[in-house]
Amino acid sequence: MSVNPSNTNSGRAAANTFDAIVIGSGISGGWAAKELCEQGMKTLVLERGRDVKHLKDYPTATTPPWEFPYRGRVSLKQYKENPLITKAAGYGDDCDHFFVKDADHPYVQEKPFDWIRGYQVGGKSLTWGRATQRWSEFEFTAPERFGYGIGWPIGYKDVAPWYSHVEKFIGICGNKDGLEAMPDGEFQTPFEMNVPLQHIKQSLKENYTDRHLVHARWAHLTDPQQVHLDQGRGKCQARNMCMRGCPFGGYFSSNSSTLPWAEKTGNLTIRPHSVVHSVIYDEKLGKATGVRIIDANTKETIDYFAKVIFLNASALNTNLILLNSKSKRFPNGLGNDSGVLGKYVAFHNYRASVSGTLDGFLDKYYFGRNPTDLILVNFRNLHKRDTNFFGGYTTFMNAYRDQHPNDTENGQVGPQYKDDLCEPGGWHVFAYLQGETVPIETNHVRLSDTEKDQWGIPLLVTSVEYHPNDELMIEDFLTQTAEMLEKAGVKNISKYNNKQSPGLDIHEMGGVRMGKDPKTSMLNGNSQLHACKNVFVTDGACMTSTGNQSPSILYMALTARAATFAANEIKKGNL
Numbered sequence: 001m002s003v004n005p006s007n008t009n010s011g012r013a014a015a016n017t018f019d020a021i022v023i024g025s026g027i028s029g030g031w032a033a034k035e036l037c038e039q040g041m042k043t044l045v046l047e048r049g050r051d052v053k054h055l056k057d058y059p060t061a062t063t064p065p066w067e068f069p070y071r072g073r074v075s076l077k078q079y080k081e082n083p084l085i086t087k088a089a090g091y092g093d094d095c096d097h098f099f100v101k102d103a104d105h106p107y108v109q110e111k112p113f114d115w116i117r118g119y120q121v122g123g124k125s126l127t128w129g130r131a132t133q134r135w136s137e138f139e140f141t142a143p144e145r146f147g148y149g150i151g152w153p154i155g156y157k158d159v160a161p162w163y164s165h166v167e168k169f170i171g172i173c174g175n176k177d178g179l180e181a182m183p184d185g186e187f188q189t190p191f192e193m194n195v196p197l198q199h200i201k202q203s204l205k206e207n208y209t210d211r212h213l214v215h216a217r218w219a220h221l222t223d224p225q226q227v228h229l230d231q232g233r234g235k236c237q238a239r240n241m242c243m244r245g246c247p248f249g250g251y252f253s254s255n256s257s258t259l260p261w262a263e264k265t266g267n268l269t270i271r272p273h274s275v276v277h278s279v280i281y282d283e284k285l286g287k288a289t290g291v292r293i294i295d296a297n298t299k300e301t302i303d304y305f306a307k308v309i310f311l312n313a314s315a316l317n318t319n320l321i322l323l324n325s326k327s328k329r330f331p332n333g334l335g336n337d338s339g340v341l342g343k344y345v346a347f348h349n350y351r352a353s354v355s356g357t358l359d360g361f362l363d364k365y366y367f368g369r370n371p372t373d374l375i376l377v378n379f380r381n382l383h384k385r386d387t388n389f390f391g392g393y394t395t396f397m398n399a400y401r402d403q404h405p406n407d408t409e410n411g412q413v414g415p416q417y418k419d420d421l422c423e424p425g426g427w428h429v430f431a432y433l434q435g436e437t438v439p440i441e442t443n444h445v446r447l448s449d450t451e452k453d454q455w456g457i458p459l460l461v462t463s464v465e466y467h468p469n470d471e472l473m474i475e476d477f478l479t480q481t482a483e484m485l486e487k488a489g490v491k492n493i494s495k496y497n498n499k500q501s502p503g504l505d506i507h508e509m510g511g512v513r514m515g516k517d518p519k520t521s522m523l524n525g526n527s528q529l530h531a532c533k534n535v536f537v538t539d540g541a542c543m544t545s546t547g548n549q550s551p552s553i554l555y556m557a558l559t560a561r562a563a564t565f566a567a568n569e570i571k572k573g574n575l
Contacts (some may be wrong), residue, residue, distance in 0.1 A: 002179065002232050005418065006474045007164045008136070010144060010205055012314045013303075013305060013333065016290075016302070016303060016305060017042035017115050017304075017305040017306065017359055018041075018042045018043060018269070018304065018305070018306045018542070019036070019042045019043065019306060019307055019308070019311045019570070020042070020043045020044070020061075020306050020307065020308045020309070020310065020321065020563050020566070021043070021044045021045075021046065021304055021306040021308075021310070022040045022043060022044070022045045022263055022288070022309075022310045022312055023046050023276050023291060023310065023311050023312060023313045023318075023321065024037070024045075024046070024047065024123060024174070024312035024313040024314060024317070024318075024518055024539065025045050025047040025121045025123055025126065025254055025259065026118075026122065026123025026124050026125050026254060026314060026539075027123065027124070027125045027254065027539075027552050027555055027556060028312040028359070028538050028555040028556060028558075028559045029045060029047075029254065029255070029312035029313075029539070029561055030122070030125065030254030030258035030259050030262075030337070031166070031258050031310050031556045031559040031563070032259040032264045032310040032536075032553075032559050032562075032563050033045050033258060033268055033314055033540065034257060034259075034261050034285075034297070034560075035268040035559070035560050035563035035564055036262075036267075036310075036390070036566070036567060037261070037262040037263075037265040037268050037462070037566070038265060038266075039564070039567035040562070040567075041267060041268065041270055041567060041570070042071045042267050042269075042306055043269070044261070044269045044270075044271060044273040044306065045259075045268065045270045046271055046272055046276055046291060046293060046304070047120070047270065047271065047272045047273075047274060048119050048272075048275045048276065048296060048313075049100075049118075049119030049120035049121065049272060049273070049286060049296075050119075050120050050121070050273065050377060051120070051121045051204070051270070051272040052120045052121045052122050052126070052245075053094070053255065054232075054245075054249065054256045054260065055247055055254075055256040055295075055334065057234070057245070058244060058245030058246075058247060060094045060095065060244045060245075060526070060561070061096065061241070061245050062098075062242045062244070062247065063094065063190050063244075063323065064076065064272065067444065068094055068415065068545070069093065069307055070092075070093050072092040072093060072094045073092055073093060073528055074092060075093075076087055076095065076254065077478075078093070078096070079380040081101070081102065081103070081156055082101055083102065083104045083551075084102045084114055084115075084116075085099050085100065085102055085116065085289075087114055087116075087500075087504055088114075088116045088506070089129070089504075089506070090127060090243045091243075092095070092243075093293060094243070094244055095127065095243040095244050095245075098118050098120065098126050098127050098243065098245070099116070099117070099118055099127070100116075100117040100118060102340075102445050104119075104287065104331045104457060105119070106440050106453065106540070106544060107116065107286065107459050107460045107461070107462060108448050108451060108459050108462070109459040109461050110461050110463040111462070111464060111465045111504040112465075112501040112502070113462040113464045113501055113502050113526055113575060114390070114500070114501045114502070114503040114504040115316060115503050115508070116279055116504065116506045117314065117317075117351025117463065120253065120272075121254070121259070121270060121272055122253055122254045122255040122259070123254065123314065124314070124506070125252070125253040125254040125255070126243070126245055126253050127147045127242075127243045127556075128253075128256060128506075128552055129506075129550065130218050130219045130220065130242065130251050130252070130371070130372075131216055131217070131218060131373075131396075131549075131550035132172050132174075132217045132218060132219050132550065132552065132553040133182055133216060133217050133375065133394070133550055133553075134156075134157065134160075134163050134183045134184075134185055134553070134554075135159070135183075135547050135554055136156060136180060136181050136182060136183055136216075136284050136549075137155060137156040137157075137180075138139060138180075138378075138381075138382050138383075138452070139359070139392075139394070139436075139513050139547035139548065139549065140152045140155045140156055140547075141152070141155065142144070142390075142392075142545075143191050143379060143439075143544070143545045146381065146385050146390055147167060147385045148341060148390040148391070148438050148439075148469075149347070149438070149439050150517075150520055150521065150544060151511075151515070151516055151544075151546065152496075152514060152515075152544045153514055153515060153516045153521075153525035154525045156183070158525070158561075159494050159554070159557050159558065159561065160183070161555035162558070162560050162561045163183075163185055163553065163557045163563070164185060164186050165557070165560055166553060166556045166557050166560055167185045167186040167207030167337070168186045168225075168227065168441060169227060169257070169258075169340065170212045170219055170252040170257060170556070171188060171219065171220070171221040171224065171225070171228050171233075171252060172185060172187055172188065172217050172219055172220075172553075173187060173188045173189060173190045173215075173217070173218050173223075173372070174188075174190065174215050174216065174217035174218065174219050174220040174222075175187065175190050175214060175215040175376075175459060176273055176324050177212065177214045177215075177360075179212055179346060179377055180382075181215070181377050181378050181379070181382055181392075181411075182214070182262075182377045182378070182549070185193075185217065187217065188221065188223040188225075189220045189221070189223050190215035190240070190372070191215070191217075191218075191220075191222065191370045191371075191372050192366065192367070192370070193214075193215065193374065193514070194364070194366045194370075195364040195400055196291050196358050196361050196399040196429065197213065197374055197397070197399050198395070199358075199361070199396070199489075200213060200399075200429070200485070200490075201213040201214075202489045203484075203488035203489070204376075204482040204488070205286065207484075207487050208355050208484070209377055210379045211375050211376060211377075212376070212377045212379075212485065212503075213375070213377075213397065214374065214375055214377060215372075215374060215375075215514050216372060216373055216374055216375040216396065216430030218371070218372040219252040220236040220250055220251050220371060220372065221233060221234065221235050221249070221250050221251075222235065222236060223235070225537075231249065231255065231256065231257050231260065231261060232249060232256070232260065233248070233249030233250070234248045234249055234250065236248070236371065236373065237249065237250060237368075237371055238367070238368030238370055239368075239371075240326065240368075240369035240371040242371055249459070251371070255483050257377060258406065258435075261567040265560070271293075273295060273296040273297050273429075274293040274294075274295065274296065275293060275296050276291055276293050276313065277292040277294050277301070277321075277324065277357065277455070277535060278291070278292050278321060278322050278325040278326070278334075279291055279292075279309055279311075279321065279325040279334050279455055279535060280305075280325075281325065281327040281329060281330060281334060281532065282294055283327065283328055286329075286535045287307050287500055287532060287533070288334070288532055288534055288535050289305055289306075290303050290305035290306060290309075290461060291303070291304050291306075291309060291471055292317050294455040294456070294457070296455070297572065299455065303415055306575055307570055308534045308535075308536065308566045308570065308575055309534065309535050309536070310536045310537075310559075310562075310563070310566075311512075311536070311537045311538075311539060311541070312537075312538060312539045312559065313533065313538055313539065314540065315345075315407055315506075315508045315509055315511060315541040315542075315543075316345075316445055316460060316462070316508055317508065317515050318511070318537060318539055318540075318541040319341070319342050319345075319445050319511040319512060319541055320447070320457075320458075320460045322334045322335065322336070322341055322446070322537075323336075323341060323342055323445075323446065324447060324458060325536070331529070332534075334532060334535065335531045335532045335535065336401070336522070336531075337518065337528035337530070337532065338518060338519055338520060338521060338522060338529045338530075340341075340441075340521065340522060341444045341511065341512060341521060341522060342444050342446050342511050342512045343398070343441050343443070343444045343510075343511065344439040344440065344441060344443065344511065344513055345439075345443045345444055345462075345464050345506055345508065345509070345510045345547070346437045346438070346439040346440075346443065346508075346509050346510045346546045347437055347464070347503060347507055347509065347546065348434050348435060348436070348437065348505040348507040348548075349393070349433060349434070349435030349436070349437050349470050349473060349474065349497050349505070350431065350433060350434060350435075350500065350504065350505040351474055351497050351499060351500055352432070352433040352471070352474045352477045352478050352495075352496065352497055352498075352499075353430060353431065353432040353487060353495075353496045353498070354430070354431050354432075354436075354477075354478060354481040354482050354493065354494065354495050354496070355428065355429065355430040355431070355493070355494050355496070356426070356429050356485055356490040356491055356492050356493040356494065357426055357440060357491050357492045358399065358426075358427040358428070358488075358489060358490050359427075359489070359491065360427075361424070361427055362426070365401065367368070368376075373396040373397060373398045374396070374397045374398060375393070375394055375395065375396060375397070376394075376395035376396075376431070376481075376484075378392035378393055378394055378548050378549075379392075380393060380476070380484075387470050387471035387472070387476060389469045389473045389476065390434065390436075390438055390469055391436030391437065391438065391469070391473065391479055392403060392435075392546075392547075392548040393433055393434060393435035393437055393473060393479060393497075393548050394396045394433075394434040394435075394549055394550075395428070395431050395432070395433065395434075395435065395477070395563055396431065396432050396434060396566050397430070397431040399427055399429045399430075399432060400427070400428055400482045401424040401427055401428070401540055401568070402424060402426060402428065403421065403425065403427055416529075421565075425448050428459070429485060429490050429554055431481050431485070432552070433473075433474065433477045434505075434548060435470065435473045435474070435477065435548060436473075436545070436546050436547055436548040437466075437467065437469070437546050438467050438470075439510055439545055439546070440467060441573040442461050442463070443463070443465065443510075444464070444511070445460055445461060445462050445463070445464070445511060445567075446460075446461050447461065448461050449458070452484070455480060456507045464500060464502050464503070466502060474497060474545050478495040478497070481495075481527070482495055483493070493562065499502045507540070507546070507551055508540060508542040509541070509543035509546050509551060510540075510541065510543050510546075511541050512537045512541035513541075513543060513544045514527065514543075514544045514546060515541050518530035518531070521544070522537070523537055523542055526561075526562060526565050527558060527559075527561070527562035527565075528562075530568070533575065534566075534575045536563075536566060538555060538558045538559040538562050538563075539559075540555060542558065
């Protein structure tokens, strides 16, 4: 379908006018809605997928495993029809309804890139990993200090109070460890560190001065406070079935937290099935005036209007929308005076892991299905560059016991095998890499010149690949992690490089990066487009660099900060 750009729906203008429009309802979009609505702004949230209500629309949340035809896995037919989405971490027939099927929104892979998406109210906040470490000052400054990127226009001190604001509201479990590479925050009691991990932690302390194994920070309620009870949420039950949607609200999602909170203000309108075509720019006024959507079901074109617009469609879709928002003033995409829109797309490096077995501790076990891992805090390239690669890496680590003893000699039939299943086996240890990547200009996304989707919008072309820096980091991770585990007594150590395509980490970032100089960036320190001040970008597209910590809580903090700024600017008459 071709969209008629002259259709302004003038007869609907009054009914379709709001104070603010938020594009996307996921982790950052939900926060934009909450903050704007609390500031008294009538806010429209546009979501391209279906509506999903907390509790009501979690069809598999309490389904026992034996009622799934493939016991949580997927059929051969599903694999063949969805070779991309079935690669996603946590994907199975118990949660496939929260993932976009391959055929539903195609894109062009100029270079292999696995783009994992969740189109529904709540977005990927229903299926995210829930790790919430704060960035340190090292991560904000390293690209400029070491010369592998541009400088951020903000630093840790600018974001720290907003981290606290977000942490208190969503509920984070963790421990205050006093480490400058992973700043402390507002934490509830962490899950128990099992005995083998305590042993490895002590081994690191004895053998190294710069290696710290600590509780990671996770968006799980272990000690709900009044603000969480007021949200209707309760304590995490350690079921580790998070991707089905949590009926207890034990982990944070837009559906259980920010969107219902925004709705209570009376200022929120959510419109699902709204595929955003573009942001509308008024040449005479010199600012954006609204958003053009295509109804996903009827294919009708509708315009909505507002004083400010927040793009939170997820990193690559935000890039797509801005690239498709063309006007006489911005022929190459809204705000794209610098020519960097769609460029410097980056991601996290998840290609490496190390595993092994640990003797002993057979009299020890753990309670429940702990949904959290531990972190070996980044120890690379902090105060100075001390490796042959740029950036740092986070190491996630855990230990678990086999379902039954390793030494059973009775096969997998008969009464003895059944008895064996009631006893746990030995301990296994695993660790995996989450590495910073270098933003490079040639890693980009752009609009296809020839192919369009079912709504007449150009398909996104991804042209993103690994860099030699990533290979050096992988080598260092494998060597260092194997050495550390060996010193702790871990045996049968295996080092693995999965060689997965970029994107499968689901941490794509950049393309609309923040910066100090409008000539080399798209956004200022307040998350505004340099060239169109009433448009804000606070999802992963805004990232100047990737850091090594999980980025979602930074998106939330940046969003809360920008939404408060925008509301104040409107009150002052500046927007």
